[in-house]
Amino acid sequence: MTSYNKRVYEMLVRILVFAKRYQQFFPKGSPAGQLLDEIQSAVDRLSAERTSQATAKGDAKISTADRALARDALRSQLEAISRTAKAFGLTGFWLSRDKTDRSLVEMGHRIASRAGTFKQSFIDSHLPADFIDRLQESVEKVEKTILDQVFKEDSRVTATSAIDEARTAALSALQRLNPLMENLLHNDPPALRLWQTARRVERFSGSRRGEPDAAAEDPPVTRNDTIAAQA
Numbered sequence: 001m002t003s004y005n006k007r008v009y010e011m012l013v014r015i016l017v018f019a020k021r022y023q024q025f026f027p028k029g030s031p032a033g034q035l036l037d038e039i040q041s042a043v044d045r046l047s048a049e050r051t052s053q054a055t056a057k058g059d060a061k062i063s064t065a066d067r068a069l070a071r072d073a074l075r076s077q078l079e080a081i082s083r084t085a086k087a088f089g090l091t092g093f094w095l096s097r098d099k100t101d102r103s104l105v106e107m108g109h110r111i112a113s114r115a116g117t118f119k120q121s122f123i124d125s126h127l128p129a130d131f132i133d134r135l136q137e138s139v140e141k142v143e144k145t146i147l148d149q150v151f152k153e154d155s156r157v158t159a160t161s162a163i164d165e166a167r168t169a170a171l172s173a174l175q176r177l178n179p180l181m182e183n184l185l186h187n188d189p190p191a192l193r194l195w196q197t198a199r200r201v202e203r204f205s206g207s208r209r210g211e212p213d214a215a216a217e218d219p220p221v222t223r224n225d226t227i228a229a230q231a
Contacts, residue, residue: 007201012043012170014198025184035177042170049162056156063152067145074104074138084125108139
């Protein structure tokens with residue numbers, strides 16, 4: 001979660017705590033009760049997606065490490081085969097200057113398919129007898145780590161998008177709920193102050209440019225969802 005989303009989440013939890021304390025203002029089926037249900041649903045989703053996002057982020061880090069190990073192993077094998085082939089004047093075992101993982105995979109497939117013709121020469125040059133099998137296994141491992149990382153990154157992006165959607169839904173419901181609460185609590189100053197405190201997003205001194213200002217009053221609803229929760 002971004003800093004802003006965390007602060008919005010904390011604010012929404014305070015709203016739910018307030019509602020639990022003052023249940024009489026949120027009867028089931030009433031406009032206020034229905035809006036509170038929308039906020040509760042959004043908070044539940046935020047909580048679930050926050051966990052999904054954190055899990056996907058952690059998995060992606062593990063995938064990055066696994067991919068680096070697989071890449072290094074494949075590159076080492078390709079360099080050994082290419083170096084040996086060069087010593088014997090064998091063509092077709094050159095390595096591309098492109099060292100991306102996908103390029104390494106392509107080189108691995110190419111060299112593995114060509115090496116069979118000269119297998120004994122490579123073995124006589126002290127490469128392992130199963131060097132082709134090992135090369136193919138390394139190629140497959142790099143391919144797998146590429147796919148795994150893409151999948152986990154997609155999971156993280158999906159969770160992030162869901163968090164933004166849930167935040168937008170919650171802030172939209174809160175924007176509609178706030179005038180009702182201001183009216184309901186007009187003659188109860190202590191409760192009104194608690195409500196106004198609960199609905200404020202805490203200010204963060206290191207806010208990024210473009211983040212909503214938590215102290216602003218009645219901000220407009222915009223397309224990029226920068227709806228201040230204190231509206």
